[in-house]
Amino acid sequence: MVSRVSRLPFLFFLTGLASFAVFQAWSLADVSAWLAAFSEEPRYPSGWSRAHLFVLGWATMIAMGAVYQLVPVVLQNRQLFSRKLGYAQYAVFATGFAGLVAGFRAADVKTVGLFASVVFAGILLFAFNIGATLIAANAWNSVTAGCAAAVFHLVMAGAAGMLMGLNFAFEWWGAFHDRLLGAHLWFGAAGWFGFLITSFSYKLLPMFHLSHGHPETLQRFVAGFLLTGVWTGALSFLLNAPAWCHWIALSCTAAAFVLYAVHLAQIHRFRHKPMPGAGIRWSRHLAIGIATVTALLVPLSAAFPDAVLGTRMAVIIGWLYLWGWVGGTILAYLSKIIPFLWWTHKYGSRAGREKVPTMAEMIDDRKVNALLSAIVASLFVLVAGFGWNSPLLQTLGGTLLAAGSLFYAGLLAAVFAK
Numbered sequence: 001m002v003s004r005v006s007r008l009p010f011l012f013f014l015t016g017l018a019s020f021a022v023f024q025a026w027s028l029a030d031v032s033a034w035l036a037a038f039s040e041e042p043r044y045p046s047g048w049s050r051a052h053l054f055v056l057g058w059a060t061m062i063a064m065g066a067v068y069q070l071v072p073v074v075l076q077n078r079q080l081f082s083r084k085l086g087y088a089q090y091a092v093f094a095t096g097f098a099g100l101v102a103g104f105r106a107a108d109v110k111t112v113g114l115f116a117s118v119v120f121a122g123i124l125l126f127a128f129n130i131g132a133t134l135i136a137a138n139a140w141n142s143v144t145a146g147c148a149a150a151v152f153h154l155v156m157a158g159a160a161g162m163l164m165g166l167n168f169a170f171e172w173w174g175a176f177h178d179r180l181l182g183a184h185l186w187f188g189a190a191g192w193f194g195f196l197i198t199s200f201s202y203k204l205l206p207m208f209h210l211s212h213g214h215p216e217t218l219q220r221f222v223a224g225f226l227l228t229g230v231w232t233g234a235l236s237f238l239l240n241a242p243a244w245c246h247w248i249a250l251s252c253t254a255a256a257f258v259l260y261a262v263h264l265a266q267i268h269r270f271r272h273k274p275m276p277g278a279g280i281r282w283s284r285h286l287a288i289g290i291a292t293v294t295a296l297l298v299p300l301s302a303a304f305p306d307a308v309l310g311t312r313m314a315v316i317i318g319w320l321y322l323w324g325w326v327g328g329t330i331l332a333y334l335s336k337i338i339p340f341l342w343w344t345h346k347y348g349s350r351a352g353r354e355k356v357p358t359m360a361e362m363i364d365d366r367k368v369n370a371l372l373s374a375i376v377a378s379l380f381v382l383v384a385g386f387g388w389n390s391p392l393l394q395t396l397g398g399t400l401l402a403a404g405s406l407f408y409a410g411l412l413a414a415v416f417a418k
Protein backbone atom coordinates (compact mmCIF):
# COMPACT_ATOMS: atom_id res chain seq x y z
CA MET A 1 0.00 0.00 0.00
CA VAL A 2 2.61 2.50 1.09
CA SER A 3 5.38 1.59 -1.33
CA ARG A 4 3.05 2.26 -4.29
CA VAL A 5 2.75 5.98 -3.46
CA SER A 6 5.66 6.50 -1.15
CA ARG A 7 8.20 8.35 -3.28
CA LEU A 8 5.95 11.26 -4.25
CA PRO A 9 4.97 12.24 -0.67
CA PHE A 10 8.60 11.81 0.46
CA LEU A 11 9.71 14.30 -2.20
CA PHE A 12 7.27 16.87 -0.81
CA PHE A 13 8.18 16.07 2.80
CA LEU A 14 11.93 16.39 2.20
CA THR A 15 11.54 19.66 0.27
CA GLY A 16 9.23 20.99 2.98
CA LEU A 17 11.73 20.08 5.70
CA ALA A 18 14.54 21.75 3.73
CA SER A 19 12.46 24.97 3.38
CA PHE A 20 11.73 24.82 7.09
CA ALA A 21 15.45 24.53 7.89
CA VAL A 22 16.26 27.43 5.53
CA PHE A 23 13.54 29.57 7.16
CA GLN A 24 14.94 28.88 10.63
CA ALA A 25 18.58 29.39 9.61
CA TRP A 26 17.63 32.68 7.91
CA SER A 27 15.81 33.75 11.09
CA LEU A 28 18.83 32.90 13.22
CA ALA A 29 21.09 34.90 10.93
CA ASP A 30 19.36 38.25 11.63
CA VAL A 31 16.78 37.43 14.26
CA SER A 32 16.39 40.74 16.07
CA ALA A 33 16.40 42.90 12.94
CA TRP A 34 13.76 40.93 11.07
CA LEU A 35 11.42 40.37 13.99
CA ALA A 36 11.50 44.05 14.96
CA ALA A 37 10.81 45.11 11.35
CA PHE A 38 8.07 42.46 10.92
CA SER A 39 6.26 43.43 14.12
CA GLU A 40 6.12 47.10 13.01
CA GLU A 41 5.10 46.46 9.37
CA PRO A 42 4.88 42.89 8.01
CA ARG A 43 4.21 44.09 4.45
CA TYR A 44 7.74 44.56 3.16
CA PRO A 45 9.86 42.47 0.73
CA SER A 46 11.72 40.39 3.28
CA GLY A 47 8.50 39.85 5.28
CA TRP A 48 6.64 38.59 2.19
CA SER A 49 9.58 36.43 1.25
CA ARG A 50 9.83 34.80 4.68
CA ALA A 51 6.04 34.45 5.02
CA HIS A 52 5.87 32.48 1.75
CA LEU A 53 8.95 30.42 2.48
CA PHE A 54 7.00 29.35 5.57
CA VAL A 55 3.46 28.97 4.20
CA LEU A 56 4.27 27.69 0.69
CA GLY A 57 7.77 26.18 0.90
CA TRP A 58 7.20 24.46 4.22
CA ALA A 59 3.57 24.16 5.34
CA THR A 60 1.92 23.80 1.90
CA MET A 61 4.70 21.56 0.59
CA ILE A 62 4.23 19.19 3.56
CA ALA A 63 0.45 19.45 3.32
CA MET A 64 0.50 18.51 -0.39
CA GLY A 65 2.70 15.49 0.44
CA ALA A 66 0.24 14.49 3.15
CA VAL A 67 -2.69 14.78 0.70
CA TYR A 68 -0.88 12.59 -1.86
CA GLN A 69 -0.21 10.06 0.87
CA LEU A 70 -3.51 10.04 2.69
CA VAL A 71 -6.07 10.37 -0.09
CA PRO A 72 -5.34 6.93 -1.61
CA VAL A 73 -5.40 5.43 1.91
CA VAL A 74 -8.74 7.05 2.77
CA LEU A 75 -10.06 5.82 -0.58
CA GLN A 76 -9.09 2.25 0.39
CA ASN A 77 -5.95 2.04 -1.75
CA ARG A 78 -7.40 3.59 -4.84
CA GLN A 79 -4.65 4.93 -7.12
CA LEU A 80 -4.09 8.62 -7.62
CA PHE A 81 -5.53 9.99 -10.86
CA SER A 82 -1.94 10.38 -12.13
CA ARG A 83 1.31 9.90 -10.27
CA LYS A 84 3.27 11.33 -13.23
CA LEU A 85 1.19 14.49 -13.02
CA GLY A 86 2.09 14.55 -9.31
CA TYR A 87 5.80 14.71 -10.16
CA ALA A 88 5.20 17.38 -12.82
CA GLN A 89 3.10 19.33 -10.32
CA TYR A 90 5.92 19.10 -7.78
CA ALA A 91 8.39 20.54 -10.31
CA VAL A 92 6.10 23.45 -11.27
CA PHE A 93 5.13 24.26 -7.68
CA ALA A 94 8.70 24.02 -6.34
CA THR A 95 10.05 26.23 -9.15
CA GLY A 96 7.23 28.71 -8.64
CA PHE A 97 7.53 29.05 -4.89
CA ALA A 98 11.35 29.33 -5.01
CA GLY A 99 11.08 32.06 -7.70
CA LEU A 100 8.35 33.86 -5.75
CA VAL A 101 10.37 33.83 -2.52
CA ALA A 102 13.47 35.07 -4.40
CA GLY A 103 11.42 37.72 -6.25
CA PHE A 104 9.94 39.04 -2.98
CA ARG A 105 13.39 39.06 -1.38
CA ALA A 106 14.89 41.04 -4.27
CA ALA A 107 11.80 43.30 -4.39
CA ASP A 108 11.70 42.59 -8.12
CA VAL A 109 8.07 43.12 -9.12
CA LYS A 110 8.34 41.45 -12.55
CA THR A 111 9.82 38.30 -10.99
CA VAL A 112 7.04 38.31 -8.36
CA GLY A 113 4.37 38.61 -11.08
CA LEU A 114 5.91 35.82 -13.16
CA PHE A 115 6.47 33.30 -10.37
CA ALA A 116 3.16 34.10 -8.65
CA SER A 117 1.58 32.79 -11.87
CA VAL A 118 3.86 29.72 -11.90
CA VAL A 119 2.93 28.85 -8.27
CA PHE A 120 -0.72 29.24 -9.17
CA ALA A 121 -0.23 26.86 -12.12
CA GLY A 122 1.34 24.35 -9.67
CA ILE A 123 -1.68 24.72 -7.38
CA LEU A 124 -4.10 24.18 -10.29
CA LEU A 125 -2.29 20.97 -11.33
CA PHE A 126 -2.49 19.75 -7.74
CA ALA A 127 -6.20 20.57 -7.53
CA PHE A 128 -6.85 18.80 -10.83
CA ASN A 129 -4.99 15.64 -9.77
CA ILE A 130 -6.63 15.41 -6.36
CA GLY A 131 -10.03 16.55 -7.63
CA ALA A 132 -10.04 13.91 -10.38
CA THR A 133 -9.02 11.23 -7.87
CA LEU A 134 -11.78 12.19 -5.42
CA ILE A 135 -14.48 12.55 -8.06
CA ALA A 136 -13.63 9.20 -9.68
CA ALA A 137 -13.77 7.47 -6.28
CA ASN A 138 -17.07 9.16 -5.38
CA ALA A 139 -16.61 8.10 -1.74
CA TRP A 140 -17.56 11.17 0.24
CA ASN A 141 -17.08 11.39 3.99
CA SER A 142 -15.83 14.12 6.34
CA VAL A 143 -12.19 13.40 5.44
CA THR A 144 -12.57 13.39 1.64
CA ALA A 145 -15.05 16.31 1.62
CA GLY A 146 -12.80 18.30 3.98
CA CYS A 147 -9.81 17.58 1.75
CA ALA A 148 -11.74 18.75 -1.34
CA ALA A 149 -12.80 21.94 0.51
CA ALA A 150 -9.19 22.56 1.57
CA VAL A 151 -7.84 22.20 -1.97
CA PHE A 152 -10.60 24.44 -3.32
CA HIS A 153 -9.62 27.16 -0.84
CA LEU A 154 -5.96 26.75 -1.76
CA VAL A 155 -6.97 27.52 -5.35
CA MET A 156 -8.86 30.61 -4.14
CA ALA A 157 -5.86 31.76 -2.04
CA GLY A 158 -3.54 31.15 -5.00
CA ALA A 159 -5.84 33.09 -7.36
CA ALA A 160 -5.93 36.09 -5.00
CA GLY A 161 -2.14 35.77 -4.51
CA MET A 162 -1.52 35.66 -8.25
CA LEU A 163 -3.74 38.72 -8.82
CA MET A 164 -1.76 40.63 -6.17
CA GLY A 165 1.54 39.44 -7.65
CA LEU A 166 0.45 40.64 -11.11
CA ASN A 167 -0.65 43.91 -9.57
CA PHE A 168 2.85 44.40 -8.15
CA ALA A 169 4.17 44.05 -11.71
CA PHE A 170 1.49 45.90 -13.70
CA GLU A 171 -0.53 47.98 -11.19
CA TRP A 172 -3.88 46.91 -12.58
CA TRP A 173 -6.18 46.87 -9.54
CA GLY A 174 -5.42 50.04 -7.56
CA ALA A 175 -6.90 50.07 -4.04
CA PHE A 176 -8.67 46.73 -4.65
CA HIS A 177 -5.26 45.10 -3.97
CA ASP A 178 -5.68 45.56 -0.22
CA ARG A 179 -9.11 43.92 -0.27
CA LEU A 180 -7.60 41.00 -2.17
CA LEU A 181 -5.01 40.62 0.59
CA GLY A 182 -7.74 40.16 3.22
CA ALA A 183 -9.49 37.50 1.09
CA HIS A 184 -6.09 35.87 0.37
CA LEU A 185 -5.44 35.47 4.08
CA TRP A 186 -8.89 34.07 4.86
CA PHE A 187 -8.74 31.57 1.97
CA GLY A 188 -5.14 30.53 2.65
CA ALA A 189 -4.88 30.51 6.42
CA ALA A 190 -8.40 29.50 7.48
CA GLY A 191 -9.68 27.80 4.30
CA TRP A 192 -6.73 25.75 3.09
CA PHE A 193 -5.00 24.93 6.37
CA GLY A 194 -8.19 24.98 8.47
CA PHE A 195 -10.07 22.43 6.39
CA LEU A 196 -7.02 20.27 5.80
CA ILE A 197 -5.90 19.96 9.42
CA THR A 198 -9.38 19.45 10.83
CA SER A 199 -10.43 16.83 8.28
CA PHE A 200 -7.14 14.91 8.29
CA SER A 201 -7.27 14.81 12.08
CA TYR A 202 -10.54 12.86 11.83
CA LYS A 203 -8.49 10.11 10.17
CA LEU A 204 -5.15 10.44 11.94
CA LEU A 205 -6.25 10.79 15.56
CA PRO A 206 -8.54 7.72 15.66
CA MET A 207 -5.82 5.81 13.78
CA PHE A 208 -3.07 6.59 16.29
CA HIS A 209 -5.42 6.45 19.30
CA LEU A 210 -7.13 3.26 18.07
CA SER A 211 -10.48 4.98 18.73
CA HIS A 212 -13.68 3.37 17.52
CA GLY A 213 -17.34 4.24 17.91
CA HIS A 214 -16.88 7.92 18.77
CA PRO A 215 -19.71 10.28 17.71
CA GLU A 216 -19.04 12.13 14.45
CA THR A 217 -21.87 14.67 14.38
CA LEU A 218 -19.64 17.57 15.40
CA GLN A 219 -17.53 17.15 12.25
CA ARG A 220 -20.37 18.59 10.16
CA PHE A 221 -20.77 21.58 12.49
CA VAL A 222 -17.02 22.28 12.40
CA ALA A 223 -17.10 22.28 8.59
CA GLY A 224 -20.27 24.41 8.46
CA PHE A 225 -18.95 27.08 10.82
CA LEU A 226 -15.53 27.11 9.15
CA LEU A 227 -17.02 27.49 5.68
CA THR A 228 -19.31 30.32 6.85
CA GLY A 229 -16.40 31.98 8.67
CA VAL A 230 -14.01 31.82 5.71
CA TRP A 231 -16.51 33.13 3.16
CA THR A 232 -17.96 35.82 5.42
CA GLY A 233 -14.40 36.93 6.17
CA ALA A 234 -13.23 36.89 2.54
CA LEU A 235 -16.37 38.62 1.21
CA SER A 236 -16.24 41.21 4.00
CA PHE A 237 -12.84 42.27 2.69
CA LEU A 238 -13.73 42.02 -1.01
CA LEU A 239 -16.95 44.03 -0.61
CA ASN A 240 -15.51 46.42 1.97
CA ALA A 241 -18.26 45.39 4.41
CA PRO A 242 -18.78 47.04 7.82
CA ALA A 243 -16.88 45.89 10.92
CA TRP A 244 -19.69 43.69 12.25
CA CYS A 245 -19.37 41.40 9.18
CA HIS A 246 -15.71 40.79 10.06
CA TRP A 247 -16.80 40.07 13.61
CA ILE A 248 -19.33 37.47 12.43
CA ALA A 249 -16.59 35.83 10.37
CA LEU A 250 -14.35 35.66 13.42
CA SER A 251 -17.18 34.33 15.63
CA CYS A 252 -18.02 31.53 13.16
CA THR A 253 -14.36 30.55 12.86
CA ALA A 254 -13.98 30.56 16.64
CA ALA A 255 -17.10 28.35 16.94
CA ALA A 256 -15.53 25.93 14.44
CA PHE A 257 -12.29 25.69 16.44
CA VAL A 258 -14.08 25.27 19.78
CA LEU A 259 -16.24 22.44 18.38
CA TYR A 260 -13.17 20.91 16.76
CA ALA A 261 -11.36 20.83 20.13
CA VAL A 262 -14.47 19.29 21.76
CA HIS A 263 -14.59 16.67 19.01
CA LEU A 264 -10.92 15.75 19.49
CA ALA A 265 -11.73 15.23 23.18
CA GLN A 266 -14.51 12.83 22.11
CA ILE A 267 -12.07 10.86 19.96
CA HIS A 268 -9.66 10.81 22.89
CA ARG A 269 -12.35 9.50 25.24
CA PHE A 270 -13.05 6.53 22.95
CA ARG A 271 -9.37 5.58 22.59
CA HIS A 272 -8.06 2.06 23.07
CA LYS A 273 -4.42 3.08 23.04
CA PRO A 274 -3.71 5.19 26.12
CA MET A 275 -0.26 6.49 25.03
CA PRO A 276 -0.40 7.42 21.34
CA GLY A 277 2.85 9.41 21.51
CA ALA A 278 3.87 13.01 22.05
CA GLY A 279 2.96 14.18 18.54
CA ILE A 280 -0.67 13.16 18.92
CA ARG A 281 -0.90 14.62 22.42
CA TRP A 282 0.50 17.92 21.17
CA SER A 283 -1.92 18.08 18.25
CA ARG A 284 -4.78 18.00 20.80
CA HIS A 285 -3.14 20.61 23.05
CA LEU A 286 -2.60 22.90 20.07
CA ALA A 287 -6.25 22.52 19.04
CA ILE A 288 -7.31 23.58 22.54
CA GLY A 289 -4.85 26.48 22.26
CA ILE A 290 -6.24 27.85 18.99
CA ALA A 291 -9.82 27.33 20.18
CA THR A 292 -9.03 29.38 23.30
CA VAL A 293 -7.26 32.15 21.38
CA THR A 294 -10.01 32.55 18.77
CA ALA A 295 -12.77 32.32 21.40
CA LEU A 296 -11.09 35.08 23.46
CA LEU A 297 -10.80 37.25 20.37
CA VAL A 298 -14.58 37.28 19.89
CA PRO A 299 -15.47 39.43 22.97
CA LEU A 300 -12.15 41.27 22.74
CA SER A 301 -12.77 42.41 19.17
CA ALA A 302 -16.33 43.45 20.07
CA ALA A 303 -15.06 45.59 22.95
CA PHE A 304 -11.87 46.98 21.34
CA PRO A 305 -12.26 46.67 17.54
CA ASP A 306 -9.43 49.12 16.76
CA ALA A 307 -6.89 47.31 18.93
CA VAL A 308 -7.68 43.94 17.36
CA LEU A 309 -7.49 45.27 13.80
CA GLY A 310 -4.14 47.05 14.43
CA THR A 311 -0.89 45.82 12.86
CA ARG A 312 0.69 44.58 16.10
CA MET A 313 -2.33 42.46 17.01
CA ALA A 314 -2.55 41.12 13.44
CA VAL A 315 1.09 40.05 13.69
CA ILE A 316 0.46 38.33 17.05
CA ILE A 317 -2.64 36.54 15.77
CA GLY A 318 -0.81 35.59 12.56
CA TRP A 319 2.10 34.05 14.45
CA LEU A 320 -0.12 32.22 16.93
CA TYR A 321 -2.30 30.84 14.14
CA LEU A 322 0.20 30.10 11.36
CA TRP A 323 3.25 29.23 13.45
CA GLY A 324 1.48 28.01 16.58
CA TRP A 325 -1.45 25.99 15.33
CA VAL A 326 -0.70 25.25 11.66
CA GLY A 327 3.09 24.88 11.96
CA GLY A 328 2.94 23.19 15.38
CA THR A 329 0.30 20.67 14.31
CA ILE A 330 2.26 19.80 11.17
CA LEU A 331 5.42 19.30 13.23
CA ALA A 332 3.52 17.19 15.75
CA TYR A 333 1.92 14.96 13.09
CA LEU A 334 5.19 14.57 11.19
CA SER A 335 6.72 12.93 14.27
CA LYS A 336 4.19 10.12 13.75
CA ILE A 337 3.77 10.14 9.96
CA ILE A 338 7.44 10.14 8.85
CA PRO A 339 8.52 7.20 11.09
CA PHE A 340 5.37 5.27 10.12
CA LEU A 341 5.84 5.76 6.37
CA TRP A 342 9.58 5.25 6.38
CA TRP A 343 9.34 2.10 8.50
CA THR A 344 6.64 0.68 6.21
CA HIS A 345 8.60 1.62 3.10
CA LYS A 346 11.93 0.24 4.30
CA TYR A 347 11.08 -2.60 6.68
CA GLY A 348 7.39 -3.39 6.09
CA SER A 349 8.04 -6.32 3.76
CA ARG A 350 10.94 -7.68 5.87
CA ALA A 351 9.22 -7.54 9.27
CA GLY A 352 8.59 -10.98 10.75
CA ARG A 353 11.18 -12.60 8.47
CA GLU A 354 14.33 -10.94 9.85
CA LYS A 355 15.30 -8.62 12.70
CA VAL A 356 14.21 -5.07 11.92
CA PRO A 357 13.88 -1.97 14.16
CA THR A 358 10.52 -1.47 15.84
CA MET A 359 8.38 1.53 14.90
CA ALA A 360 9.10 3.07 18.33
CA GLU A 361 12.83 2.92 17.63
CA MET A 362 12.51 5.13 14.55
CA ILE A 363 12.23 8.35 16.63
CA ASP A 364 12.84 9.19 20.29
CA ASP A 365 9.43 10.23 21.64
CA ARG A 366 10.97 11.98 24.67
CA LYS A 367 12.98 14.21 22.37
CA VAL A 368 9.84 14.93 20.32
CA ASN A 369 8.05 16.01 23.48
CA ALA A 370 10.96 18.07 24.83
CA LEU A 371 11.49 19.91 21.55
CA LEU A 372 7.79 20.58 20.92
CA SER A 373 7.52 21.94 24.49
CA ALA A 374 10.54 24.17 23.86
CA ILE A 375 9.10 25.37 20.53
CA VAL A 376 5.72 26.26 22.07
CA ALA A 377 7.38 28.00 25.07
CA SER A 378 9.65 30.06 22.78
CA LEU A 379 6.68 31.05 20.62
CA PHE A 380 5.00 32.45 23.74
CA VAL A 381 8.14 34.42 24.65
CA LEU A 382 8.28 35.80 21.10
CA VAL A 383 4.60 36.74 21.08
CA ALA A 384 5.00 38.40 24.51
CA GLY A 385 7.89 40.33 22.94
CA PHE A 386 5.59 41.51 20.12
CA GLY A 387 2.86 42.42 22.64
CA TRP A 388 5.15 44.45 24.94
CA ASN A 389 7.25 45.72 22.06
CA SER A 390 10.32 44.32 23.80
CA PRO A 391 13.26 43.72 21.44
CA LEU A 392 14.92 41.60 24.15
CA LEU A 393 11.98 39.17 24.42
CA GLN A 394 11.57 39.11 20.62
CA THR A 395 15.23 38.24 20.13
CA LEU A 396 15.22 35.66 22.92
CA GLY A 397 11.97 34.00 21.80
CA GLY A 398 12.89 34.18 18.10
CA THR A 399 16.35 32.68 18.67
CA LEU A 400 15.05 29.85 20.86
CA LEU A 401 12.22 29.18 18.42
CA ALA A 402 14.54 28.95 15.42
CA ALA A 403 17.14 26.86 17.26
CA GLY A 404 14.52 24.46 18.70
CA SER A 405 12.93 24.13 15.26
CA LEU A 406 16.26 23.32 13.63
CA PHE A 407 16.88 20.55 16.18
CA TYR A 408 13.37 19.24 15.57
CA ALA A 409 13.86 19.25 11.78
CA GLY A 410 17.12 17.34 12.37
CA LEU A 411 15.27 14.79 14.53
CA LEU A 412 12.71 14.21 11.77
CA ALA A 413 15.33 14.10 9.00
CA ALA A 414 17.36 11.53 11.00
CA VAL A 415 14.46 9.06 10.63
CA PHE A 416 15.38 8.72 6.93
CA ALA A 417 18.82 7.44 7.95
CA LYS A 418 17.37 4.59 10.05
Ligand code: HEM
Pocket residue numbers: 042043044047048051052055056060100115116117119120123154157158159160161162164165177181184185188189192
Ligand atom coordinates in the same frame (compact mmCIF):
# COMPACT_ATOMS: atom_id res chain seq x y z
C1 HEM B 1 -0.11 31.09 -5.49
C2 HEM B 1 0.21 31.17 -4.25
C3 HEM B 1 0.42 32.50 -3.56
C4 HEM B 1 0.80 33.70 -4.10
C5 HEM B 1 1.13 33.99 -5.54
C6 HEM B 1 0.83 34.67 -3.02
C7 HEM B 1 1.13 36.02 -3.17
C8 HEM B 1 1.09 36.96 -2.18
C9 HEM B 1 1.36 38.36 -2.34
C10 HEM B 1 1.66 39.04 -3.66
C11 HEM B 1 1.30 38.95 -1.10
C12 HEM B 1 1.61 40.42 -0.75
C13 HEM B 1 0.35 41.22 -0.62
C14 HEM B 1 0.57 42.56 0.00
O1 HEM B 1 0.98 42.67 1.16
O2 HEM B 1 0.28 43.56 -0.69
C15 HEM B 1 0.97 37.91 -0.15
C16 HEM B 1 0.85 38.10 1.21
C17 HEM B 1 0.67 37.09 2.09
N1 HEM B 1 0.36 35.76 1.80
FE1 HEM B 1 0.42 34.90 -0.03
N2 HEM B 1 0.50 34.03 -1.85
C18 HEM B 1 0.23 32.71 -2.15
C19 HEM B 1 -0.19 31.72 -1.26
C20 HEM B 1 -0.34 31.92 0.08
C21 HEM B 1 -0.84 30.93 0.98
C22 HEM B 1 -1.32 29.51 0.63
C23 HEM B 1 -0.84 31.49 2.20
C24 HEM B 1 -1.28 30.78 3.44
C25 HEM B 1 -1.67 31.32 4.50
C26 HEM B 1 -0.32 32.85 2.07
C27 HEM B 1 -0.12 33.75 3.11
C28 HEM B 1 0.24 35.06 2.97
C29 HEM B 1 0.51 35.95 4.07
C30 HEM B 1 0.50 35.57 5.57
C31 HEM B 1 0.76 37.21 3.51
C32 HEM B 1 1.10 38.48 4.28
C33 HEM B 1 2.61 38.50 4.43
C34 HEM B 1 3.15 39.80 4.91
O3 HEM B 1 2.41 40.79 4.96
O4 HEM B 1 4.36 39.85 5.22
N3 HEM B 1 -0.04 33.08 0.77
N4 HEM B 1 0.84 36.71 -0.84
